[in-house]
Amino acid sequence: MTDTAPTAKRVPHERTFHGDTVIDEYHWLADKSDPDTVAYLRAENAHTEAAAAGLAGLRETVFGEIKARTQETDLSVPMRKGGHWYYNRMVEGKQYGIHCRVTVRPGETDPPSTVDGAPLPGEEILLDGNELAEGHEFFALGTFDVSPDGRWLAYSTDFAGDERFTLHVKDLSTGEVLADEIPDTHYGSAWALDASTLFYLTVDDAWRPYRVWRHVVGTAPDTDAIVYEEPDERFWVGVQLTRSERFILVDVHSKLTSEVHYLPADRPLDPLAVVAPRRQGVEYAVEHHGHRFLILHNDGALDFALSYTSVDSPGEWNTLIEHQPGTRLMGVDAFERYLVVSLRRDGLTGLRVVPLAGEEYDIDFPEPLYAVGADQNPEYQTDSFRLHYVSLVTPDSVYDCDLATGRLTLRKRRPVLGGYDPAQYEQHREWALADDGTRVPVSLVCRRGTARDGTAPVVLYGYGSYENSIDPWFSIPRLSLVDRGVVFAIAHVRGGGELGRAWYERGKLLAKKNTFTDFVACARHLVKVGWTAPERVVARGGSAGGLLVGAVANLAPDAFGGFVAEVPFVDALNTILDPSLPLTVTEWEEWGNPLDDPEVYGYMKSYSPYENVAAHPYPPILAVTSLNDTRVLYHEPAKWVARLRVTSPATPVLLKTEMEAGHGGPSGRYDVWREEAFVLAWVLDRLGAA
Numbered sequence: 257m258t259d260t261a262p263t264a265k266r267v268p269h270e271r272t273f274h275g276d277t278v279i280d281e282y283h284w285l286a287d288k289s290d291p292d293t294v295a296y297l298r299a300e301n302a303h304t305e306a307a308a309a310g311l312a313g314l315r316e317t318v319f320g321e322i323k324a325r326t327q328e329t330d331l332s333v334p335m336r337k338g339g340h341w342y343y344n345r346m347v348e349g350k351q352y353g354i355h356c357r358v359t360v361r362p363g364e365t366d367p368p369s370t371v372d373g374a375p376l377p378g379e380e381i382l383l384d385g386n387e388l389a390e391g392h393e394f395f396a397l398g399t400f401d402v403s404p405d406g407r408w409l410a411y412s413t414d415f416a417g418d419e420r421f422t423l424h425v426k427d428l429s430t431g432e433v434l435a436d437e438i439p440d441t442h443y444g445s446a447w448a449l450d451a452s453t454l455f456y457l458t459v460d461d462a463w464r465p466y467r468v469w470r471h472v473v474g475t476a477p478d479t480d481a482i483v484y485e486e487p488d489e490r491f492w493v494g495v496q497l498t499r500s501e502r503f504i505l506v507d508v509h510s511k512l513t514s515e516v517h518y519l520p521a522d523r524p525l526d527p528l529a530v531v532a533p534r535r536q537g538v539e540y541a542v543e544h545h546g547h548r549f550l551i552l553h554n555d556g557a558l559d560f561a562l563s564y565t566s567v568d569s570p571g572e573w574n575t576l577i578e579h580q581p582g583t584r585l586m587g588v589d590a591f592e593r594y595l596v597v598s599l600r601r602d603g604l605t606g607l608r609v610v611p612l613a614g615e616e617y618d619i620d621f622p623e624p625l626y627a628v629g630a631d632q633n634p635e636y637q638t639d640s641f642r643l644h645y646v647s648l649v650t651p652d653s654v655y656d657c658d659l660a661t662g663r664l665t666l667r668k669r670r671p672v673l674g675g676y677d678p679a680q681y682e683q684h685r686e687w688a689l690a691d692d693g694t695r696v697p698v699s700l701v702c703r704r705g706t707a708r709d710g711t712a713p714v715v716l717y718g719y720g721s722y723e724n725s726i727d728p729w730f731s732i733p734r735l736s737l738v739d740r741g742v743v744f745a746i747a748h749v750r751g752g753g754e755l756g757r758a759w760y761e762r763g764k765l766l767a768k769k770n771t772f773t774d775f776v777a778c779a780r781h782l783v784k785v786g787w788t789a790p791e792r793v794v795a796r797g798g799s800a801g802g803l804l805v806g807a808v809a810n811l812a813p814d815a816f817g818g819f820v821a822e823v824p825f826v827d828a829l830n831t832i833l834d835p836s837l838p839l840t841v842t843e844w845e846e847w848g849n850p851l852d853d854p855e856v857y858g859y860m861k862s863y864s865p866y867e868n869v870a871a872h873p874y875p876p877i878l879a880v881t882s883l884n885d886t887r888v889l890y891h892e893p894a895k896w897v898a899r900l901r902v903t904s905p906a907t908p909v910l911l912k913t914e915m916e917a918g919h920g921g922p923s924g925r926y927d928v929w930r931e932e933a934f935v936l937a938w939v940l941d942r943l944g945a946a
Contacts, residue, residue, distance in 0.1 A: 261307075261909075262299035264898035265292065273833065274854035276861075280830065282895040288883070297883065297894060300911040307910055311937040314946050318736045319933035323926075325732045327373065327671040333654045334367040334376070335642070336360065337634045338406055341367060345375065351924030352385030352395060367667060382409055382428060389415075393916035394884075394923045398443045399423065404501055405451040408473060412441055417884040417918025419443075419463070423456055425473055438477045446497040446504050448524035455483065455495045455504060455524075463838035463886050465492045468506050470524060484508075484517060484528060489841040497521060498544040499590065500636045502567075505542055508534070511722075511845035516542045518549075531570045545590035550576070552588055558757050560585040562597065577610075584756040589630050592637045594659045598629055603685075603697050603754045605629055605727060607643060609659055617662055623647045625683050625699050627727035642667075648701035648728045648744075649678040672732060680704050681738065683728070688747075688774070688781035694762075696774045697754065698781065699728055702743040708786035713943035714743045714793045716779055716816075720751035720771035721800035722846060723760035733932045740945045743787055749774035749804070765848050766859055772807040779808075779815045791817040791875075794939050798822035799888055799919070802879075806865025806896065813874050818942040820935060822880045823919055826865040827892035829857070838886050866892070869899045876908040878938050880931075882917040910938075 269283035285293055308315075328348035334341035340357040347354065358368065358378045368376050382402075389395035398412035398421035409428055412421035423438040423445070442457040442465040452473045457465045468484040471477060484506050486493050494507040498521070506517040506528060515534035519526045531542050531549055540553035548564040555561075557579030565573055577585065577597065586605075587598040595610040605627050610616040621628060626647040631654060633642050641657045651670035657663070686698040706712055715737060719726045726746050734744055748754040751763025751771040763771040779795070782788050793816050797805040802824020809819050825831070833850055835841050848856030861867050877900065879893040890913060897911040912934070914921055922928050940946040 261303050261901060262296060263901060264296050264894075266902075271830070271833075273850065274857050276857070278867075280895075282898045283830075285894045285898065286889070286891040288890075293891075293894075296898075297890070297911075297913045297915070300894070300897065301913055301915075304910045304912045307908075308934070308938065311934075311941055314937040314940065315930075315933045318733075318936050318940075319930055321736045322733050322929045322933065325672050325674050325676065325735060327673060330373040330671070331370050331376075333642075333667045334358070335632045335634065336367070337402070338404070340406060341376075342402070343376070345373060346925070347373075347386075350386045351926055352389055354381060354385065355383040355400065356381050380428075383411055383426070388413060389924070394918070396918075396920075396923050398441070399445045399456070401445045401447060401454075402428070403447040403451040403454075404449055404497075407451060408447070408454075410445050410447070410454055410456070412443075412445075414918075417882060417914075417916065417920075417923070418886050419918055420459070420886075425454070434474065436471065436473060436475070436477060438471070438480075444494050444496065446495045448497075448504065449501060449522040450524065453524040457493060457495060462489070462836065462841065464489065464842060465494065468493055468495050489835070490845060491515075492842060499634065500544045503544050505544075507541070509539070510842060512537050512539065514539045514541065516540065518542070529570075531565070532573075541587070543588050543590045545595070546592075550588055550590055550595070552585055554757070559583060560757070562588060582756060584753065587630070589633060589641070590636075591633075591639075591641070591659070593639065594641070596630065596641050596659075600725070600753065600756065603748060605725075607657075609641070609657075609662065611659070619643070619657060619662060619664070621645065623650065623683075625685060625728045626650070627729060646728065646730050648683045648699065648730065649681045651676075651730045670730070672735075676735070682706075686745075686778075686781060686785065688778040690770070690774050690777045692770075694750070694770075694774070696750070696778055697748040698778050699746045699748065700743055700787075701728075701734075701738060703738055703741065706741065706743060710783070710786055710789050712741060712743045712788050712792070713945045714745055714782055714788040715796055715939060715943075716745045716747055716775070716782070716793055717796050717801075718747040718749055718775045718778075718804050719797060719799075719801040720747075720749040720763055720775070720804055722751075723753035723757070724800075725753045727754075733929070733936060736933075736936055737940065737945075740940060742940070742943060742945050743782075745778070745782060745787075747775050747778035749778070764846055766855070768847070768859070769863055771804060772811055772863065775804055775808050776812045776815055779812075783815075790815050792943060794818040794820060794942055796820040796822075796939070798824070800825050802826060802888070802893070803828055803865065807863050807868075809874055809877065810863075810865060810868045810870060813872065816875050818875045818939070819877045820880075820939060821877065821893065822935075823882060823885055823888045823921075824865075824879060824893050824896070825888045826879075826896040829860045829864040829867055831889070831892065832860065833857075837889070866896050866899060869896070869903045871903055874900070874904055874907040874909075876910075876942055878910050878912070878935065880912045880914075880921070880935065882914040882919065882921060884917060885919045887919040 266281040334343040344353040392415045396414045401410040409426040412423045423441040425436045446455040490510040508515040516531045517528040543550040561579040562577035563573035584600040589596045597608040631642040631644045653669045684700045802821040805821040806826040850857035881893045
């Protein structure tokens with residue numbers, strides 16, 4: 257450290273539940289309106305900048321590498337919807353994307369292409385994010401939704417990072433943005449077929465989307481009607497127009513239970529009807545297909561089955577694809593003559609094509625580790641399916657699949673400038689053995705020929721919550737690590753969904769500690785088989801993955817040489833005890849309810865990182881957060897760092913707070929690169945790989 261680290265004041269605050277009294281001396285940091293809070297965060301930022309001043313040159317070098325490898329002026333593969341091709345453009349020197357479309361020419365079936373990302377002939381700019389962001393330090397789009405007739409664009413903006421959006425309607429025929437301005441909306445919207453009725457969502461005080469509204473273009477928002485309101489605080493709602501454009505669906509779901517309502521898209525004033533009433537523990541999702549609603553569900557099917565019921569009179573569920581243990585059905589995309597089922601098996605994603613007439617087949621890929629899934633496919637009457645493919649060494653790729661033959665046509669592979677050659681890298685799958693005998697997969701990428709003599713530096717990444725799987729992905733910034741000899745590894749720990757629903761259930765609620773012990777087992781395995789040594793392993797994770805990092809820092813500091821915790825959920829118990837905070841009540845089915853259940857309270861207290869900071873030294877820690885984050889509030893890492901400072905004063909710990917950002921950090925792409933360059937420089941310095 258090059259200066260004196262700030263010390264937060266200590267103000268005793270008593271917390272008593274289930275006969276257990278705890279003094280939380282940094283509770284005051286949760287008050288963002290307190291000038292002392294902001295002053296403390298700024299002092300930590302100043303300390304971090306001073307402490308990392310010696311890394312300024314490396315940060316600039318890494319930023320330059322990211323920039324040099326990126327094709328800054330680029331164009332996405334155009335997507336057909338109706339009479340237009342829709343696409344996004346990025347322009348060198350600009351922070352944000354430009355949303356565009358061109359008219360489909362007579363007889364045109366393949367998407368138009370361009371040289372070096374130049375605008376397509378006849379381009380119509382629908383929305384320029386750079387113009388919208390002018391004068392703001394942060395900018396994000398929520399909804400971007402073109403009406404079925406192509407005339408209206410519903411879009412929403414956030415200039416703070418708190419994910420509370422203002423909804424706008426733009427007339428694409430004139431370029432006029434209407435006076436229909438609606439604040440405090442959420443992600444998601446749906447147009448009715450009259451192309452003048454728009455359904456949208458708003459949130460309650462706990463940032464839970466709970467109301468669906470109906471708005472008529474050109475009318476005052478205060479005359480909008482509530483279409484649906486969900487009173488149960490465990491549930492949140494979504495709204496969408498089916499691909500067939502036949503129905504508006506209102507999805508109501510908690511962590512364990514689902515209920516879907518619908519109305520005809522050509523009769524937006526009709527009342528909602530329910531596909532199937534909610535039953536505790538039964539999850540289902542609905543896709544419209546001809547005379548039936550397809551229902552992907554877990555009723556008696558742990559890894560989900562696919563059924564259908566009548567559109568005219570929803571009732572009995574008839575099985576279409578039986579439950580197969582070990583093959584987790586993740587979703588279904590319905591087209592006029594085909595179904596495409598997204599699935600997960602043996603730790604890998606997959607796609608299965610089910611024709612209405614003919615034999616079903618899986619789309620095959622040659623690499624041992626990869627991730628594949630549906631891309632944007634808005635057209636219902638089509639024989640082509642667009643998919644996204646990526647691996648640890650293959651950049652993001654967009655393919656069109658001829659559903660009749662299975663033939664794949666590569667439309668675009670993300671350019672990596674500077675002579676990137678995937679043959680210079682290798683990827684591996686390892687299996688660590690957890691304390692209870694469970695085999696835990698680990699995915700790795702490294703430079704070809706990396707020695708397994710215990711000397712390689714390693715970054716071990718993990719998440720392990722909400723059944724979210726950390727599948728292999730390609731990263732241009734990561735090349736700045738790997739090209740310096742760093743092995744990048746992903747620990748596919750329980751709590752994620754990599755090995756099916758049971759994998760998730762064995763890492764949540766009162767089995768949550770499996771997530772943490774799995775991660776430690778993965779780190780120790782990489783040492784045991786010769787990849788690295790404990791002091792040469794840096795653990796990295798964000799959000800719930802930040803909880804993972806904080807928990808393993810307490811659990812096994814000897815297994816790691818450093819920790820990077822981004823927007824980390826490290827004050828988990830205090831947050832889940834407070835139902836007024838965003839997401840808390842909806843999270844009780846993930847973590848348990850410590851308010852009412854003393855066993856849950858005791859269990860969470862035993863692993864929550866903030867509760868378990870110890871007096872022993874920790875390896876160096878870098879915590880990154882954002883002041884306007886609504887998912888994991890900034891005070892969690894701030895309190896954690898403050899307690900680390902006084903409890904373990906020998907531990908080098910840095911806190912970096914983005915003062916104008918949310919859960920995802922900075923919004924502009926160059927700002928994102930600079931933030932990543934800061935983290936990577938810290939990691940490289942810690943690993944001695946700079």
